[in-house]
Amino acid sequence: MAAPRRDTRGIVDAPELFARVRFRRHEPAAPLRPYLEHYWLIDWDLPEPYVSHVVPHPSVNIVFQRYESQDPTGFGEIAGIGLDLFTQKLEGRGHVCGIQFRPGGFRPFAPDRPVSDWTGRRVRLPEAYPGRDTAADTEAVLGPATDDARVTALDEFLLALDPKPDPQADLAMTLVDRIRTDRTIRRVSDFARGEGMSVRLMQRLFAAYVGVGPKWVILRYRIHEALERAETDRAVDWATLAADLGYADQAHLVRDFTATVGVPPTAYAGATSHT
Known part of the structure; x- marks a missing residue:
């Protein structure tokens, strides 16, 4: 690490x-x-x-x-x-x-x-x-x-607590790291296929070792990046960022951001721009 x-x-x-x-x-x-x-x-x-x-x-x-x-x-x-x-x-x-x-x-x-x-x-x-x-x-x-x-x-x-080596835990950590660092991972079906796994097997692994499904992880890391951009870049092009993060359009990013953070990204960026 x-x-x-x-x-x-x-x-x-x-x-x-x-x-x-x-x-x-x-x-x-x-x-x-x-x-x-x-x-x-x-x-x-x-x-x-x-x-x-x-x-x-x-x-x-x-x-x-x-x-x-x-x-x-x-x-x-x-x-x-x-x-x-x-x-x-x-x-x-x-x-x-x-x-x-x-x-x-x-x-x-x-x-x-x-x-x-x-x-x-x-x-x-x-x-x-x-x-x-x-x-x-x-x-x-x-x-x-x-x-x-x-x-x-x-x-x-x-x-x-004496943790024991667990190859499944290692696999789960590796897969989440890939989601976190690779923006091209957008669909669970494509990701699972690329890893030589069925979607069902990947979902079971994530439930047992991560605690949420792979789709949830993909979406959460998108929101984290959007949140950071809103705080650090006062001139965010939200349509471009939505495309970069794999959203179909800006409206989908705005919906997910608002549902998670409680306010739309533009309102959040305006409220924090003084800091």
């Missing part, structure tokens, strides 16, 4: 978020890198509440979080792939230490269930891992003041 990503894809109005919280990403220990995108850490101390919005990646996350005014002890949870815009209110002081798995990379850490079982759900760690002392895990991650100590605790938590 390369170093943690530097892009802000999926974060709605990223400059505004970064102006209010301390956000950083860290690389996991070497044995964990095949499965993970990165660790992500956020700390905040806000004089007034702030609401953050994220268009989720096709990734499962394990999230340790402490909202000091509400729950000073903190808790950990598995966050399955979010199908809708994720909204989180931040206020007072707090800390979050998250683990973002590569799409397809979570299954070895919970091998008894298809990843689709977690999709759209947030499950507290005592339910997800009943044999572990998850209260101790949570304190080990959230208690330290330094990033290095938090990252070490995250490494130890995951390594204790």
